[in-house]
Amino acid sequence: MPLILFNKPMNVLSQFTDRGSPTQRATLSDYIDIRGVYPAGRLDRDSEGLLLLTDDGRLQARIADPKFKFAKTYLVQVEGEPSSDAIRQLAQGVDLNDGRTRPAEAERIDDPQLWPRDPPVRFRKSVPDSWLKLTIREGKNRQVRRMTAAVGHPTLRLVRISIGDWSLGDLQPGEWREG
Known part of the structure; x- marks a missing residue:
């Protein structure tokens, strides 16, 4: 097996x-x-x-x-620089069109050491980007992307680093x- x-x-x-x-x-x-x-x-x-x-x-x-609530942890590159209020919203749960998400672990992190993405993330001089580490225990469709968009910071890159x-x-x- x-x-x-x-x-x-x-x-x-x-x-x-x-x-x-x-x-x-x-x-x-x-x-x-x-x-x-x-x-x-x-x-x-x-x-x-x-x-x-x-x-x-x-x-x-x-x-x-x-229902088994396996923690799934993601490194998320987002557009903009999320405020502490945006991070708190992610952690407390975000209202999406299919319901409120469960509380998550959310923190801002330094740029992680990752492999280059192919194709690369579009770089824009006028719009900064930053990285979050987000752990969720549910699996709504495209949940992490919808959560970051709901707090005003669309996802540019999403890398899952662990499951349980x-x-x-x-x-x-x-x-x-x-x-």
Whole structure:
């Protein structure tokens, strides 16, 4: 029963096939050649970082199901410089169109040492950017991006670095290891 920790690159789908697209997009099968493993949860195509895969259906369901409240930690590059009030709003929960988010851990951090993104984040001289570390325990669709936008700081780059006790470590984009 393998558990695979994969550093999903930008623009890779969190599935093994690409159905319904006229152009062939990158999928997990471009990186992982192990039969019978499936993603435990999702990571959007435009997000990067830790994705867990397993052949254990019960473990897959536990990781993916928000009721088990696995902490998911992200490094988030946002537009602008969030105030302490914006950070407090993220931590207390944000009202989204599908309901209020659960409280989160949120803090401003120095620029992290990450691999270059391909394609790079658009740089604008007139608009500063900054980094947050955000830990959530639920999984609404595109939740982190919607949370930062709700407090006035759209997400420019999103990298998941941990899920529960599993972390990305030194895996580079496209690399995986058994956990």
